[in-house]
Amino acid sequence: MSAHPERKNSLDEIPPPDDDTPATRATEAARRREPKALRREQLINATIDSLAKRGYAATTLADVADGAGLSRGIVNFHFTSKDNLLSETIKFLQDEYTANWQAMVQKAAPDTASQLLAMVTADLDRKICTHRKLAAWFALITESRSKPAYQEMAWDRDAKYRAMLASICLKAKVEGGYAFDPQSTADAIYAMQEGLWLRMMLFGRGYKREAALGVVLDALCTIFPRHFAAGGTPLAIKAEDQ
Template identity: 40%
Template sequence: MQRTAPPLSPDTGKPRRTEPKQVRRRQLIEATIDSIAKYGIAGTTMSTVTDIAGLSIGLVNFHFQSKQNLLEETLKFLAREHHDHWRRAYEDAGLSARDKLLAIVDSHFHSKICTRRKLAVWYAFFGEAGRRTVYRALVDAIDDERFALSLGLCQQITDEGGYPGHPVTTIARTLEGLYDGLWLNILMYPETFDRDAARANVHAYLALAFPRHFELPQQETAGRLVQMERRR
């Protein structure tokens, strides 16, 4: 996703410093995402953020009192953006459990959510042992909400389709694992793995789990996936 550049002063051509508080905070969070994507968490400082944002150290200290606070607010921003996106997709979907589960799946690979710069932030928190506790404290409730909804939808689909002895909890947890794993593939192998391929993989899993409700990806999509895997 391309960031909207901060508004420029007609006199100096530099970002205005009198924007509303929420606009300034958003600019700094977007700059933090860029900094983490480029330098990692350890290499991200107040200076790298302000350099990217074109703002002063005083402003970042005013809005975020410390680097830790800035990092946490950035993660919360991404978690809330992701939550609001899949929740809206879920609520806007058709009435069937199938449609609602697909809406949750597809929202994970939307171009607004699934970008390499944003994925870099998620995995920066995953990758540092000291940050994982922070991550869980900030987003566990959101993850639990999505899992509970997905579990309920899997149970409805199982009941509707008469799938005997289906391990719905395992299926729902596997979906959560697929999201994380496929996001990592997109981040690590951008030349050979994209959002469409990732989405198709999840659709294929659902088709195997619930064959009377979901279809395997079309042949050309499946062929493209095989070619991409061979290039890796």
């Protein structure tokens, strides 16, 4: 009855639990049974796709709905308004970002160099540092002038990351006897990473994750020469001198 051929959302699609009706996967019926949260995530993903492909200005609800393989009115049912959809999208991206680096730092070894390396590589992680996610994030954050809610979220995200980075830089300074100011150094590193994000976003196929990673690792070597070996970036754990 409907004209939607198939839903073709981007990757990270979770196959539904496959509960009953094992036969031909009655698509229409199975789709309807998916929980509300899944449908919301599907629409957010379609929004990210649209933002990345067409930019903020050209992202329409019709395009989002088409991208998700659903009909026109669907977004207003799940998100009540376009503004709200975009708010939830930026929230999704920020939450994913913060959760990712926090998890990576927790998983890393407790020594200073490892912690620093974890924070810095988290930003360039495969999961976070996709072209579409970067493009969507910049498209949204750039419009934050007119949306105070965005700005607040961005500030929050920033504050958490900066504080953590600064505390690690302080530890490194004590251990390595460096002369730098910890907060200033943390700001410099953080700014460098956002600048590399911008480059990756702008020049997609011309500046890849690996290139950015190389720049970051080189920078760590020159800033923390007693914590990182010159070559690639094996970390020389410091413990002998105080």
